Amino acid sequence: MSKEVTGTAWNVYDANKLTQAEIYGQVLCDLGDEYPEIVALSADLAKSTKIGVFQDKFPERFVNVGIAEQNMFGVAAGMAKTGLIPFVSTMAVFASLRAGEQIRTDICYQNLNVKIIATHGGVSFASAGTTHQATEDIAILRSFANMTVIVPADGIETAKAVTEAVKYPGPVYIRIGRGFEPTYYKDDNYDFKIGKAVEIRQGTDICIIAIGIAVLQAAEAADYLAKYDGLSVRVINMHTIKPIDKEAIIKAIGDTRRILTVEEHSTLGGLGTAVADVIAESGKGCAFTKVGLNDEYAEIGYPEDLYAHYQLDSNGIIEKVREIMGKDFEEDDNWEDEL
Amino acid sequence: MLTKDEHKKLRDTARTIRHSIIDTTFKAGGAHVGGGMSMLDMLVVLYFKYMNIDTGNPDDPDRDRFVLSKGHGAIGYVPTLAERGFFDKELLGSFNKFKSPFGMHPDSLKIPGCDVSTGSLGHGLPMAVGLAMGARMQKKDFYTYCIVGDGELNEGSNWEAAMAAAHYKMDNLLVFVDRNMQMIDGPVEQIMGLEPLADKWRAFGWECLEIDGHDLNEIAKAIDHAKEIKDRPVVIIARTTKGKGVDYMEDQTKWHYGALDSVLVEKAHASIDKMYS
Numbered sequence: 117m118s119k120e121v122t123g124t125a126w127n128v129y130d131a132n133k134l135t136q137a138e139i140y141g142q143v144l145c146d147l148g149d150e151y152p153e154i155v156a157l158s159a160d161l162a163k164s165t166k167i168g169v170f171q172d173k174f175p176e177r178f179v180n181v182g183i184a185e186q187n188m189f190g191v192a193a194g195m196a197k198t199g200l201i202p203f204v205s206t207m208a209v210f211a212s213l214r215a216g217e218q219i220r221t222d223i224c225y226q227n228l229n230v231k232i233i234a235t236h237g238g239v240s241f242a243s244a245g246t247t248h249q250a251t252e253d254i255a256i257l258r259s260f261a262n263m264t265v266i267v268p269a270d271g272i273e274t275a276k277a278v279t280e281a282v283k284y285p286g287p288v289y290i291r292i293g294r295g296f297e298p299t300y301y302k303d304d305n306y307d308f309k310i311g312k313a314v315e316i317r318q319g320t321d322i323c324i325i326a327i328g329i330a331v332l333q334a335a336e337a338a339d340y341l342a343k344y345d346g347l348s349v350r351v352i353n354m355h356t357i358k359p360i361d362k363e364a365i366i367k368a369i370g371d372t373r374r375i376l377t378v379e380e381h382s383t384l385g386g387l388g389t390a391v392a393d394v395i396a397e398s399g400k401g402c403a404f405t406k407v408g409l410n411d412e413y414a415e416i417g418y419p420e421d422l423y424a425h426y427q428l429d430s431n432g433i434i435e436k437v438r439e440i441m442g443k444d445f446e447e448d449d450n451w452e453d454e455l
Numbered sequence: 456m457l458t459k460d461e462h463k464k465l466r467d468t469a470r471t472i473r474h475s476i477i478d479t480t481f482k483a484g485g486a487h488v489g490g491g492m493s494m495l496d497m498l499v500v501l502y503f504k505y506m507n508i509d510t511g512n513p514d515d516p517d518r519d520r521f522v523l524s525k526g527h528g529a530i531g532y533v534p535t536l537a538e539r540g541f542f543d544k545e546l547l548g549s550f551n552k553f554k555s556p557f558g559m560h561p562d563s564l565k566i567p568g569c570d571v572s573t574g575s576l577g578h579g580l581p582m583a584v585g586l587a588m589g590a591r592m593q594k595k596d597f598y599t600y601c602i603v604g605d606g607e608l609n610e611g612s613n614w615e616a617a618m619a620a621a622h623y624k625m626d627n628l629l630v631f632v633d634r635n636m637q638m639i640d641g642p643v644e645q646i647m648g649l650e651p652l653a654d655k656w657r658a659f660g661w662e663c664l665e666i667d668g669h670d671l672n673e674i675a676k677a678i679d680h681a682k683e684i685k686d687r688p689v690v691i692i693a694r695t696t697k698g699k700g701v702d703y704m705e706d707q708t709k710w711h712y713g714a715l716d717s718v719l720v721e722k723a724h725a726s727i728d729k730m731y732s
Contacts, residue, residue: 155592177592179623187581187615194585197571198593199516218612221575222582226563 135295137235139271141166143278144203145173151282155195157181157204159188165205165235166295185210189218189230196228201282207241208234208250208291216256223287224260231281232289237267238328238380239414239422240293246413250291255385257289258358264288264310265358267379267387269331270299273355276308284310293329293380296419300332300353313361319350322437323368323375327354327387329419330378330407330428337433349437357390365394374403374440380428383408403443407436457675461504465671468538469499470731473700475534475547477715477723483530483550485714487559489704491531493635493668493695494602498535500674501600510540513568519597520570520586524579524613525604525633526560527712533557533566541568577610579603580630584620587628598682602631606638609647614659620688621660629681630661630690633668635697639711656690668693702726 148154148170155177162168162180171178181188185206192202204211211219211234223230234253241248258265266281266288268274274292281288288310306314316331317338326334331353338349350372352364368375375395377388388406395404407427414422423429427436457465472495480486502508506519523532530550537544549555556565560574570586573579583601590597603613620628632652640646649655656663662684666673674693681689697711698704701723704713715723 179588181615181619182622184612184615184619186577186612187584187619190578190581190612190616191585191588191619194522194571194582194587194599195589195592197520197582197586198589198595200589200592217575218578218581221572222578226572 135166136268136271136274136292136297137166137295139275140233140278140292141169143275144170147279147282148174148177151201153199153201154282155179155200155202157188157192157202159183159185159206159210161206165233167203167205167233185215186218189215190222192230193218193222193226193228196223196230201229201231203231203233205233205235207236207248208253209236209248212250212253212256219257219287220260224262227262227286229285230287232287233278234289234291236294237291238293240297240380240419242414242417242419242422245416249414251382251409251414252385253291254357254379254381254387255389258390259385262286263358264356265291266310266356267291267327268355269328269353270297270301272299272301272304273308276304277355280308280310291328294419297329298332300335308355311356311359311361313364314353314355315350315364316353317349317351319348320371321348321374322441323350323352323372324378324433324437325352325354325365325368325375325387325391326378327357328380329423330380330433333423333428333430334378334433336430337437340430340434341437345438347437347441354387357387360390360394362394365391366398366400369395369398369400369402372402374443376405376407376433376436376440378407378428378433381408383410403440405436405440407432456679457504457672462671465499465503466731468503469496469671470727472499472531472534472538473727474724475538475544476530477701477720477727479534479547479550480530481715481720482548485712486530486550487527487712488530489637489697489707489710489713490525490528490604490633490635492699492701492704493697494525494528494631494633495531495535495699496669496671497602497631497633497674497693498531500671500678502535502539504675505678506600507597508568510568513541517595517597520599522571522579522583522586522599522601523561523573524583524601525576525607526573526579528602529557529559529561532561536566536568539568576604576607577612580613580616583628583630584616584625587620587625588623590627596627599628600631601628602633605632605634605636605649606643606646608632608649608652617656617659617661624686625688626685628688629678630688632690632692633695634692635695637697637706637708637711641708653692660687662687662689663692664689665692666694668695669699700727700730
């Protein structure tokens with residue numbers, strides 16, 4: 117019954133030409149053949165969220181509720197109660213905030229099989245301003261019991277995440293960008309498992325834990341630092357924020373003693389906080405820095421300008437790594453050099 | 456329509472449950488007893504006459520569904536499910552207590568026969584629309600019933616759902632408004648008025664009926680009529696009395712939520728018996 121979207125299936129779509137959201141739409145169409153219980157909902161964003169292709173293929177399994185996100189998530193909860201697997205797409209800011217209570221109380225509390233594809237995450241729709249940016253959604257969604265939170269690195273990983281989410285019981289929140297982000301993965305020849313981080317660069321001097329667009333940037337930073345600074349930089353793609361891969365984090369503490377998190381999100385409550393919790397509870401010490409938006413609303417601008425401004429790009433990450441490498445973290449009683 | 460015999464049986468059932476609500480409220484240390492009583496006669500007609508449900512198989516995918524959008528009505532809903540036979544009535548004694556399946560608002564994962572968890576107002580109707588759409592998409596012919604409170608209709612999400620239900624012509628959905636005219640801070644029309652309420656629903660594209668929500672025959676007739684309507688959803692505005700059956704509670708804003716001592720319990724039982732005598 118279940119079908120893996122394997123290399124051959126998704127390679128049909130050219131990741132260089134298709135956006136994350138377009139790939140999501142295509143993959144969902146493929147999955148729709150295999151899973152008759154998949155249905156899709158939109159709140160007047162079928163075109164922007166690319167779920168429209170599913171509508172074209174399965175018009176009777178698609179509902180547009182108009183500009184009414186609260187109703188959309190409530191309707192999805194009701195549909196899930198009848199055995200369907202609703203895929204609900206809207207912008208991350210409206211999912212997490214406008215309909216946050218419906219997601220918590222209707223979907224998570226009842227542990228319903230609703231899959232949320234939140235588009236325009238972070239500052240990907242940066243020129244639209246704060247009303248359309250989502251820099252708190254990960255913090256909100258990961259605080260809901262029963263919810264799984266995934267931030268794929270790019271379109272290829274989005275395809276994998278969507279495919280896995282169908283088989284993964286309970287509510288899943290998949291946060292993607294606007295669709296113009298450069299891709300990290302060249303093919304889908306790697307293991308994607310919900311809750312299992314992917315080590316994309318090996319290293320022992322420092323570990324960068326990144327999500328979303330920052331995965332590519334961190335990899336580029338690591339390559340640069342290896343070449344010009346002689347640093348051995350580990351990079352972890354922490355695509356699943358919840359449940360987080362504690363083992364990968366604890367291993368990184370032991371191996372590198374320095375951790376840098378990078379996320380297109382507030383540094384309050386997101387990836388950085390989740391990683392910090394694991395570090396604190398482990399009882400092991402390490403130098404630690406979070407990169408993201410620091411308790412602020414983002415500027416207007418093109419996304420790449422904002423990535424640079426908030427040090428989410430490779431240049432910013434290189435600078436941060438050099439800073440943290442200046443901290444001489446060791447196991448001694450001298451705290452001066454670590455403060 | 457109800458036969459004379461059906462009417463008598465439903466009336467006796469409503470009477471039994473009203474007594475059960477009083478006893479459960481007493482043991483629970485307090486409950487939303489006013490709104491539990493106001494919607495009870497609709498619940499009884501649905502659960503004991505119309506709904507296609509099997510207490511032995513409460514999760515049957517083809518069963519009719521019910522959404523108590525005014526989730527604080529759990530004090531009326533839970534004793535109704537017990538009386539219908541979904542679980543042992545003795546369990547009602549745990550209401551509100553540590554690790555009980557029953558709190559002030561119903562939890563569908565804990566209560567056999569409860570289809571949807573509710574309590575946050577304005578959430579039930581969207582979920583009911585989703586249940587009805589789920590039925591249609593899977594070509595199932597089960598019906599979805601929903602009771603909303605009148606005060607609850609201040610919440611905008613209801614009107615999002617009302618718009619969607621009419622747009623998608625959800626004729627497998629039947630909504631009751633428990634029009635008891637009271638909300639926590641006072642009379643609904645004084646706090647945030649809804650009138651002309653029937654016109655609002657009609658303007659949204661719904662078939663709207665208005666009935667006496669305590670007249671079992673009228674409730675049954677309205678449901679029969681609703682099932683004849685095609686291509687649009689139906690709402691029944693049921694005029695009710697908050698605290699119905701307990702004279703000292705009737706139409707009293709303060710009995711939205713209350714606790715009972717043994718004296719008030721005795722008076723309540725006596726008042727209920729008087730109403731049914």
